[in-house]
Amino acid sequence: MSWDLPEIYLYQAPINFRKQANGLALLVEQELGHSPFLGALYAFTNRQRKRLNT
Numbered sequence: 001m002s003w004d005l006p007e008i009y010l011y012q013a014p015i016n017f018r019k020q021a022n023g024l025a026l027l028v029e030q031e032l033g034h035s036p037f038l039g040a041l042y043a044f045t046n047r048q049r050k051r052l053n054t
Contacts, residue, residue: 006039006040006041007040007041008041009034009040010042010043010045011043011044011045014046014047014049015045015046015053041054042054
C-alpha cells in the first residue's frame with residue numbers, strides 16, 4: 001500500500017483571520033517561497049494560538 005500524503009506546513013507567525021484565500025496564498029508565495037497550488041497544506045494560527053485555519 002502506498003501513502004501519498006501531502007506536505008504540511010505550519011506558518012508560525014500569527015495572522016489576521018480576516019484575510020481571504022487570496023491573501024493567504026500571497027503570504028505562502030512571498031513569505032515561504034512556495035506555490036500554494038502544488039497540493040501542500042498550510043496551517044495558520046491567530047495571535048492567541050486558540051484558532052487554526054488551513
